[in-house]
Amino acid sequence: MSAPITAGELDAAGAALAAESARFAGLGWMRGTSGNLSVTLRTDPLRLAVTTSGRDKGELTPQDVVVVDAAGAAVPDQPRPGRRPSAEAGLHARVAARAGAGAVVHVHVIAPVLAAARWPGGIVLRDLEMLKGLGRSAHDDEVTVPVVPNGQDMTWLGDRFDEVFDPATPALVVAGHGVYVWGDDLAQARHRTECLEWLTSFALAADQHTS
Amino acid sequence: MSAPITAGELDAAGAALAAESARFAGLGWMRGTSGNLSVTLRTDPLRLAVTTSGRDKGELTPQDVVVVDAAGAAVPDQPRPGRRPSAEAGLHARVAARAGAGAVVHVHVIAPVLAAARWPGGIVLRDLEMLKGLGRSAHDDEVTVPVVPNGQDMTWLGDRFDEVFDPATPALVVAGHGVYVWGDDLAQARHRTECLEWLTSFALAADQHTS
Amino acid sequence: MSAPITAGELDAAGAALAAESARFAGLGWMRGTSGNLSVTLRTDPLRLAVTTSGRDKGELTPQDVVVVDAAGAAVPDQPRPGRRPSAEAGLHARVAARAGAGAVVHVHVIAPVLAAARWPGGIVLRDLEMLKGLGRSAHDDEVTVPVVPNGQDMTWLGDRFDEVFDPATPALVVAGHGVYVWGDDLAQARHRTECLEWLTSFALAADQHTS
Amino acid sequence: MSAPITAGELDAAGAALAAESARFAGLGWMRGTSGNLSVTLRTDPLRLAVTTSGRDKGELTPQDVVVVDAAGAAVPDQPRPGRRPSAEAGLHARVAARAGAGAVVHVHVIAPVLAAARWPGGIVLRDLEMLKGLGRSAHDDEVTVPVVPNGQDMTWLGDRFDEVFDPATPALVVAGHGVYVWGDDLAQARHRTECLEWLTSFALAADQHTS
Numbered sequence: 001m002s003a004p005i006t007a008g009e010l011d012a013a014g015a016a017l018a019a020e021s022a023r024f025a026g027l028g029w030m031r032g033t034s035g036n037l038s039v040t041l042r043t044d045p046l047r048l049a050v051t052t053s054g055r056d057k058g059e060l061t062p063q064d065v066v067v068v069d070a071a072g073a074a075v076p077d078q079p080r081p082g083r084r085p086s087a088e089a090g091l092h093a094r095v096a097a098r099a100g101a102g103a104v105v106h107v108h109v110i111a112p113v114l115a116a117a118r119w120p121g122g123i124v125l126r127d128l129e130m131l132k133g134l135g136r137s138a139h140d141d142e143v144t145v146p147v148v149p150n151g152q153d154m155t156w157l158g159d160r161f162d163e164v165f166d167p168a169t170p171a172l173v174v175a176g177h178g179v180y181v182w183g184d185d186l187a188q189a190r191h192r193t194e195c196l197e198w199l200t201s202f203a204l205a206a207d208q209h210t211s
Numbered sequence: 212m213s214a215p216i217t218a219g220e221l222d223a224a225g226a227a228l229a230a231e232s233a234r235f236a237g238l239g240w241m242r243g244t245s246g247n248l249s250v251t252l253r254t255d256p257l258r259l260a261v262t263t264s265g266r267d268k269g270e271l272t273p274q275d276v277v278v279v280d281a282a283g284a285a286v287p288d289q290p291r292p293g294r295r296p297s298a299e300a301g302l303h304a305r306v307a308a309r310a311g312a313g314a315v316v317h318v319h320v321i322a323p324v325l326a327a328a329r330w331p332g333g334i335v336l337r338d339l340e341m342l343k344g345l346g347r348s349a350h351d352d353e354v355t356v357p358v359v360p361n362g363q364d365m366t367w368l369g370d371r372f373d374e375v376f377d378p379a380t381p382a383l384v385v386a387g388h389g390v391y392v393w394g395d396d397l398a399q400a401r402h403r404t405e406c407l408e409w410l411t412s413f414a415l416a417a418d419q420h421t422s
Numbered sequence: 423m424s425a426p427i428t429a430g431e432l433d434a435a436g437a438a439l440a441a442e443s444a445r446f447a448g449l450g451w452m453r454g455t456s457g458n459l460s461v462t463l464r465t466d467p468l469r470l471a472v473t474t475s476g477r478d479k480g481e482l483t484p485q486d487v488v489v490v491d492a493a494g495a496a497v498p499d500q501p502r503p504g505r506r507p508s509a510e511a512g513l514h515a516r517v518a519a520r521a522g523a524g525a526v527v528h529v530h531v532i533a534p535v536l537a538a539a540r541w542p543g544g545i546v547l548r549d550l551e552m553l554k555g556l557g558r559s560a561h562d563d564e565v566t567v568p569v570v571p572n573g574q575d576m577t578w579l580g581d582r583f584d585e586v587f588d589p590a591t592p593a594l595v596v597a598g599h600g601v602y603v604w605g606d607d608l609a610q611a612r613h614r615t616e617c618l619e620w621l622t623s624f625a626l627a628a629d630q631h632t633s
Numbered sequence: 634m635s636a637p638i639t640a641g642e643l644d645a646a647g648a649a650l651a652a653e654s655a656r657f658a659g660l661g662w663m664r665g666t667s668g669n670l671s672v673t674l675r676t677d678p679l680r681l682a683v684t685t686s687g688r689d690k691g692e693l694t695p696q697d698v699v700v701v702d703a704a705g706a707a708v709p710d711q712p713r714p715g716r717r718p719s720a721e722a723g724l725h726a727r728v729a730a731r732a733g734a735g736a737v738v739h740v741h742v743i744a745p746v747l748a749a750a751r752w753p754g755g756i757v758l759r760d761l762e763m764l765k766g767l768g769r770s771a772h773d774d775e776v777t778v779p780v781v782p783n784g785q786d787m788t789w790l791g792d793r794f795d796e797v798f799d800p801a802t803p804a805l806v807v808a809g810h811g812v813y814v815w816g817d818d819l820a821q822a823r824h825r826t827e828c829l830e831w832l833t834s835f836a837l838a839a840d841q842h843t844s
Contacts, residue, residue, distance in 0.1 A: 031405035032344035056398065108341060110413060118420045129783055129810035130741060133665035138783060138810070150340055150349060177340035177349070187689065194664035202743060204420065209751045209837065242616035243555035267609065319552060321624060329631045361551055361560060388551035388560070415631065453827035454766035478820065530763060532835060540842045572762055572771060599762035599771070626842065 002042045005067055007079035013039050013049035014065035020105075020186050021051060025058030029109040029197075033057065035178065038068075038092040039103045039186060046070040046097055048104075053086040070097060072154055090154030091161065091180065095172070098165055101182035103189040108178040115200040116147040116173040118207065122164075123147065123173065125199050133195030134170060143169060145196065150177045171196050213253045216278055218290035224250050224260035225276035231316075231397050232262060236269030240320040240408075244268065246389065249279075249303040250314045250397060257281040257308055259315075264297040281308055283365055301365030302372065302391065306383070309376055312393035314400040319389040326411040327358040327384040329418065333375075334358065334384065336410050344406030345381060354380060356407065361388045382407050424464045427489055429501035435461050435471035436484035442527075442608050443473060447480030451531040451619075455479065457600065460490075460514040461525045461608060468492040468519055470526075475508040492519055494576055512576030513583065513602065517594070520587055523604035525611040530600040537622040538569040538595040540629065544586075545569065545595065547621050555617030556592060565591060567618065572599045593618050635675045638700055640712035646672050646682035647695035653738075653819050654684060658691030662742040662830075666690065668811065671701075671725040672736045672819060679703040679730055681737075686719040703730055705787055723787030724794065724813065728805070731798055734815035736822040741811040748833040749780040749806040751840065755797075756780065756806065758832050766828030767803060776802060778829065783810045804829050 017037050024030050024037075035057055038050040050072075051057070052064045067078040072090030074081065092104045115123045123145040125131060129138045136143050146164035151157045161172055161180075170192055172180045181196055183189035228248050235241045235248075246268055249261040261283075262268070263275045278289040283301030285292065303315045326334045334356040336342060340349045347354050357375035362368045372383055372391075381403055383391045392407055394400035439459050446452050446459075457479055460472040472494075473479070474486045489500040494512030496503065514526045537545045545567040547553060551560045558565050568586035573579045583594055583602075592614055594602045603618055605611035650670050657663050657670075668690055671683040683705075684690070685697045700711040705723030707714065725737045748756045756778040758764060762771045769776050779797035784790045794805055794813075803825055805813045814829055816822035 031409045032341065032402040034341065034344065034406075056402070108409065110409065110416075114413065114416050114420065117417045127783070127809045129807075130665065130667065133667065138785065150338070152349065174340075176338045191665040191689070195667075198664045198741065198743065202747065204416075205743075205747050205837075206750045208420070209747065209841070242620045243552065243613040245552065245555065245617075267613070319620065321620065321627075325624065325627050325631065328628045361549070363560065385551075387549050415627075419631070453831045454763065454824040456763065456766065456828075478824070530831065532831065532838075536835065536838050536842065539839045572760070574771065596762075598760050626838075630842070 002044055005041055005047060005078060009041065010049060010065060010067065010079045011062050013041060014062035016186055017049065017051050017065055018060035018062055020190060021057040021060050024107050029107040030057035031108060035107040036086045036088055037105050038096065040096050040101065041067065046093060047075065048089065048093055048096055050085050050089045050092055052083045068093060087154060091157055094158035094161055095180055095182055098162065099167065099170065099182050102184045103186040104180060104182045105189045105193050106178060106180050107193065109193065109197050111197050111200040111204060112173045112179045113177065115204055116175045118204060120147055120175060123200060123203065125203060128199060128202065130195045130198050134192055136168065145169060145171050145173055147173045147175055150174050213255055216252055216258060216289060220252065221260060221276060221278065221290045222273050224252060225273035227397055228260065228262050228276055229271035229273055231401060232268040232271050235318050240318040241268035242319060246318040247297045247299055248316050249307065251307050251312065252278065257304060258286065259300065259304055259307055261296050261300045261303055263294045279304060298365060302368055305369035305372055306391055306393055309373065310378065310381065310393050313395045314397040315391060315393045316400045316404050317389060317391050318404065320404065320408050322408050322411040322415060323384045323390045324388065326415055327386045329415065331358055331386060334411060334414065336414060339410055339413065341406045341409050345403055347379065356380060356382050356384055358384045358386055361385050424466055427463055427469060427500060431463065432471060432487060432489065432501045433484050435463065436487035438608055439471065439473050439487055440482035440484055442612060443479040443482050446529050451529040452479035453530060457529040458508045458510055459527050460518065462518050462523065463489065468515060469497065470511065470515055470518055472507050472511045472514055474505045490515060509576060513579055516580035516583055517602055517604055520584065521589065521592065521604050524606045525608040526602060526604045527611045527615050528600060528602050529615065531615065531619050533619050533622040533626060534595045534601045535599065537626055538597045540626065542569055542597060545622060545625065547625060550621060550624065552617045552620050556614055558590065567591060567593050567595055569595045569597055572596050635677055638674055638680060638711060642674065643682060643698060643700065643712045644695050646674065647698035649819055650682065650684050650698055651693040651695055653823060654690040654693050657740050662740040663690035664741060668740040669719045669721055670738050671729065673729050673734065674700065679726060680708065681722065681726055681729055683718050683722045683725055685716045701726060720787060724790055727791035727794055728813055728815055731795065732800065732803065732815050735817045736819040737813060737815045738822045738826050739811060739813050740826065742826065742830050744830050744833040744837060745806045745812045746810065748837055749808045751837065753780055753808060756833060756836065758836060761832060761835065763828045763831050767825055769801065778802060778804050778806055780806045780808055783807050
């Protein structure tokens with residue numbers, strides 16, 4: 001059994017999540033109050049700090065964070081109980097557990113969602129230097145970013161994720177919805193999200209220019 | 212009969228409207244001196260605080276606000292009489308009265324206007340998570356954002372709005388012009404405007420990619 | 423004969439031009455060191471304050487300004503002689519003289535130049551509210567933004583401008599190059615430039631979506 | 634034999650490189666941790682200050698710089714040894730040596746890479762004022778921006794660069810990857826990068842509108 005999560009630890013996670021959320025909001029990838037970010041605080045049992053639901057993601061404070069368990073439910077034993085996690089916290093937890101991620105980004109960036117509409121069976125990428133940003137190779141490698149249908153039941157959606165999960169590809173596109181991208185920490189998850197946006201923007205535009 | 216509007220109350224509304232206008236201007240959605248924003252101050256009789264006409268919307272001050280009645284006309288009994296409301300204040304008032312809105316946003320964001328040119332009978336959206344940002348469902352729901360022709364007579368335009376108004380859809384596109392989006396307060400109206408922009412950008416691009 | 427231009431007067435013009443240039447540079451409309459802005463200081467004889475050549479337009483200071491005459495040549499009798507005006511100052515002066523403009527904006531904003539490539543005989547716009555931002559009507563009005571071929575001889579280019587000049591349309595597109603937009607002052611010239619960008623972006627996208 | 638590189642000299646180069654990197658990152662041209670910038674410190678033997686590998690390019694400090702030789706390898710005799718240069722430093726050095734450049738910019742800006750996918754034999758540009766920003770003429774001049782295939786071996790890639798190098802064209806596009814652009818100093822290299830982005834964006838869009 002791991003040590004309890006302290007207020008200072010949660011504040012630090014909240015500050016990092018608020019800063020990253022503001023950065024994504026500035027990019028226009030968290031329109032409305034969409035999207036949420038998480039970091040893994042404990043792995044046994046799993047505990048994530050996830051941004052709270054329904055707030056403008058450009059205006060979060062370090063207090064706009066809640067601790068959830070492996071099912072995405074708020075745990076009672078936390079420094080600031082009573083805040084409501086996003087329903088999507090359940091998928092964050094599934095991703096963190098399965099991929100061993102230290103941070104998960106869920107944003108409504110538009111290019112990957114358009115690419116998923118264009119290629120609903122998975123977005124195939126190859127021969128692009130930016131693939132290195134996803135931990136893959138720029139040559140002689142074919143990367144398929146998996147696409148799953150949208151859903152509101154996180155257990156069902158987590159099962160879809162499990163079916164398509166590939167340890168070598170740190171991203172998932174939910175059709176008509178947005179992306180989940182993960183990494184060892186928030187910086188890596190953000191860098192990978194930026195690379196996925198570049199890659200899918202490129203793939204869509206190249207498809208237009210050559211068709 | 213409701214209480215008179217105080218200078219402090221109008222200043223607070225003006226500060227909120229100026230801050231929101233600057234944010235929209237930063238997004239490029241209030242080019243030139245276009246667009247205007249309002250908040251509802253009283254409902255019986257109806258009184259709105261609306262941004263003044265002809266100013267750069269990125270440079271408004273809390274004083275650039277005027278109180279209008281249900282016809283969009285400046286009322287004589289206000290803390291700073293003499294400022295000229297936009298002609299479009301009349302449609303703000305119609306929207307606020309009919310929809311019971313606390314805030315109305317009118318901006319010249321380009322994607323919904325392009326979508327209205329593409330689908331002049333109404334912009335049909337379905338199976339998109341961002342629809343939740345408009346208060347609708349991401350699944351098994353078909354949302355038609357109504358489109359009305361442009362006009363300079365706000366009574367005529369208000370009648371067109373009345374014909375297409377659906378309480379479940381907090382947005383109206385005026386063809387060749389811009390959007391009206393509303394909500395309980397400025398934050399909700401802004402979030403819905405952002406979601407409408409995302410949804411119409413997505414619909415246009417998806418239509419291009421698949422046609 | 424008008425009064426000499428004082429250092430204070432030129433400093434004020436330089437500060438306004440630097441601030442506006444930085445704003446346009448932030449929009450990405452003055453890439454490289456492209457573009458230049460001017461204000462009219464005297465009309466008899468004509469004297470313009472124009473930004474100096476070859477500087478990053480996001481980093482101008484109030485000193486990066488030079489006084490030119492009706493031919494766009496630096497005048498000897500000025501507070502800070504010796505700075506080199508852009509060759510394009512000659513066209514600024516032609517526009518200011520013919521249109522009676524208080525300010526002229528020349529920027530390499532891409533949408534109008536693309537529209538000129540699409541419609542080299544002139545960009546026809548109608549039934550768009552944003553036309554009011556150019557001083558025209560949103561209805562029952564057809565606005566043709568004139569297009570002239572590019573050239574390096576400002577006398578020749580000024581003659582082309584003279585041939586297409588319409589007092590009702592405060593804008594000119596130079597094919598493969600950029601735009602000149604004017605108004606009573608820098609704010610109006612900027613607002614009109616923003617509206618022209620919106621209008622031409624709209625026209626191009628609408629043409630794509632319906633063709 | 635030239636004088637040793639002092640800590641003060643390297644700090645100054647690092648500060649300039651960090652500031653330019655942050656500017657490019659703000660434009661979205663250094664997504665993930667992609668890209669790198671260099672300045673030439675000595676020519677005999679060749680010494681470049683190049684940004685270090687694997688950092689967020691919007692968050693570099695003046696210390697995130699390393700001195701490399703003509704092969705792109707870190708030299709032992711430098712103020713802060715031990716930092717790892719990007720593998721791409723090898724191509725920076727090849728470009729600096731061959732072109733006599735004072736600064737080289739390598740960024741993953743998307744438009745030139747898309748243009749290279751559209752025109753893999755070289756991107757032909759003509760009759761565009763922005764060509765002056767590359768040191769060419771706006772008229773009666775045909776500029777071919779060379780395209781080389783991507784590769785991870787900088788010696789091989791440098792040989793490809795040697796094959797296509799034209800002293801009159803200060804830019805190279807690496808297919809599926811990004812651009813190298815150079816100039817006398819960082820400001821000129823940046824201005825040319827901005828112009829290349831404008832030119833390739835224009836060429837792609839014009840090709841779409843007319844095809």
